[in-house]
Amino acid sequence: MKHIIIALVFAGILWSCNSSDKTKSTTEETVTKEITVESASNEATKNLKPIDSDEALIATALMAAPEVSRADCKVIGYNMAGEFVTLKEGNNEFIVLADDPKKDGFSAACYHKDLEPFMARGRALKAEGKKHQEIFDIREEEVKSGKLKIPTGATLHIYYGKNTLYDPETSKVDDARLRYVVYMPYATAESTGLPEAPAASNHPWIMNPGTHRAHIMISPLPE
Incomplete structure (x- = not known):
């Protein structure tokens, strides 16, 4: 025991x-x-480094474009000196608008070149001191009259985020993500079958229905 x-x-x-x-x-x-x-x-x-040169503006702006098309995109926007210029010439169907270095956060956009008259008109009206609703109303009338055109199905890619640091090796902006806009002038929820508000994250919906600026909005989930 x-x-x-x-x-x-x-x-x-x-x-x-x-x-x-x-x-x-x-x-x-x-x-x-x-x-x-x-x-x-x-x-x-x-x-991560700050976006502090025209080369960095171009590199980060191109992240808004489809990867296979970036080399041939035209890039426009404000340079580091505050001038609105062509930062890079291009010869494909895309125009890329670089981030404005004087604004908080980061926002670059890539859109089909057929949208440039519509986009340029908006920039011109804004430069005149017009507010958001005034710009909306003026372009609404101009599209209705046929003076301004928005191609149905033309796409806008927006690369955006609250941070302004980027990785020089990949050109990715810290915590930036993409959302997509597909223009469908005067489309409605009834004509597309889409809701007027997202049912959940990553779901398409129609914004500004029944107007010249009606568009399908798709906001993908962050990685």
Whole structure:
């Protein structure tokens, strides 16, 4: 009986030690993972730089365009000196509008070249000091009269985010994402079968229905 009690005591001690080793191992493994993740995060942050040159404006703006088309896109917008210029010549169907470096956050857009008259008219009216609703109303009348045209199905890609740092190696802007607009002048919920508000994230819906600026809006989930 005495031998059995001694054996049980030793077994208990061994189990306690083994359990302690496992706990220690698990804790050390968790700490190691946390340090690795934090280190990787810090390393990624170190690679980010401000968009402080025309070359950086072009590189980040092109992220709004489909990857296969970026090399031949025309890029326009404000340069670092504050002048609205052609930053890069192009010869395909896309025009890219670079981020305005004087504004908070980041926003670049890529659109079909057939939309340029509509976009340029908006920029001109804004330069005249017209407000959002005034611009909307003026273009509404001009589209109705035939003076201005919006091609049905023309697409606008918007690359946007609240941060203005980017990775020079990939040209990706920190935490930026894409949303898409497909212009469908005077389309409605009834004519398209789409709701006038998104049913859930990543679902298409129709915005400004029944107007010249009616469009299908698609806001993808962030990665």
